[in-house]
Every structure is written in structure tokens, then in C-alpha cells.
């Protein structure tokens with residue numbers, strides 16, 4: 001139906017009756033009325049597509065909140081993605097060489113990632129906080145964080161509080177300290193193994209790392225060395 005509008009500004013002075021005027025959107029309304037069947041069909045198609053996408057998300061989200069063992073292939077794939085993130089963070093985004101990703105309970109789907117944002121906003125704790133904001137405590141118990149470097153005490157603590165079930169790190173904090181050197185104000189490495197933090201907690205965090213024999217620690221060091229050779233002591 002065309003919409004009508006009573007324009008009081010157009011009151012006829014002689015008759016003192018309001019003039020009933022056609023709304024300026026009349027043509028648009030007629031067009032929308034004629035298009036209604038097509039719009040209904042498009043709406044239905046969109047709804048079906050959305051439902052399909054939601055069903056896929058639900059499959060991932062309702063996965064059991066228990067840790068499934070990481071296969072060597074999944075470990076390699078996750079490590080490769082994490083190192084690639086560190087490399088691109090350094091080369092493209094001018095970030096310090098630290099990176100972390102979060103895998104869903106299927107050990108394959110990557111839920112989120114983070115780079116080192118500042119001297120207090122480390123990749124691992126930024127990711128853990130984002131994860132805790134977006135996913136349930138129970139769900140995260142089935143998730144795996146992979147980081148290029150062993151998380152510091154602050155980041156390990158955040159992983160614990162976020163209730164992320166498993167941590168994989170490629171290179172150790174000791175190795176980082178050796179690479180950076182003592183007394184470097186850009187990274188005064190906190191010498192406390194993440195396992196020492198986790199063991200003090202009341203829930204278990206499975207820890208895998210460093211991946212030395214698999215060759216990942218060496219690759220992380222090689223990549224990070226490009227940065228620290230310019231920012232070392």
C-alpha cells in the first residue's frame with residue numbers, strides 16, 4: 001500500500017483542511033511491493049546458507065572438550081603455520097619475532113593468532129585473553145596453543161587462567177636468552193620455565209616443547225636471529 005502523509009505545512013488557508021499528499025517514497029514502495037516475491041526467495045536462500053555456516057561452526061564448537069593426541073603431521077603443520085606467522089610478522093608488520101596460534105579441539109582448525117604487540121602485550125598472553133573472551137572455559141580445555149617461543153611466566157599464567165588445555169612451543173626460553181643476550185632492555189628475558197608455572201596450578205596444562213630434535217627450534221632461532229642481530233646488545 002502506498003504510504004500517505006499529512007503535511008500540516010500545506011494546510012489550505014481557505015478551507016482549513018489538511019491536504020493529503022503522496023509520500024515522496026511512493027515509487028520506491030511500489031517497487032518494493034512488486035519485488036516482494038523475489039526478496040522472499042533471496043531471504044530464504046540467505047537463511048539456508050547462514051544455517052549451513054552455523055552448523056559448520058557448531059560442529060567445531062561442540063567438539064568434546066578433551067584433548068585428542070596431536071599426530072606428528074598435525075604438530076608439523078601447526079609448527080609450520082606458527083613459524084610462518086612469526087616470519088610475516090617480522091617482514092610485513094615490523095613486529096618482534098614472536099607468534100602464537102590457537103587450534104580447535106580437532107587439532108587442525110586455526111581459531112586465532114597473535115603477534116607480539118608490545119613489551120607487555122606478548123603474543124601468547126594476548127591470544128590467551130582473546131581466547132578466554134571468545135570461547136568457553138570448557139571448550140578451551142580441548143584446544144592447543146602453539147607458540148614459536150616458550151611463554152614467559154606472565155604468558156604461562158594467562159594460558160593457565162584461560163584454561164587452554166595444551167601448549168606446544170618450538171624453542172625454549174633459555175635459547176631465547178642465549179640469542180638475545182643478558183641485559184638487553186628490549187627483552188629482559190624472565191628466566192622461569194613455563195612448566196614451573198603450570199605445576200603450581202590446580203588444573204593440568206599439557207606441555208610439548210621445545211621441538212629441538214624435530215628441527216623447529218633451529219628454524220625459529222634462524223628467523224628470530226634476523227631481528228636480534230640488529231637489536232641485540
Ligand SMILES: [Zn+2]
Pocket residue numbers: 122123124125151152153154155156
Ligand atoms: Zn610473555
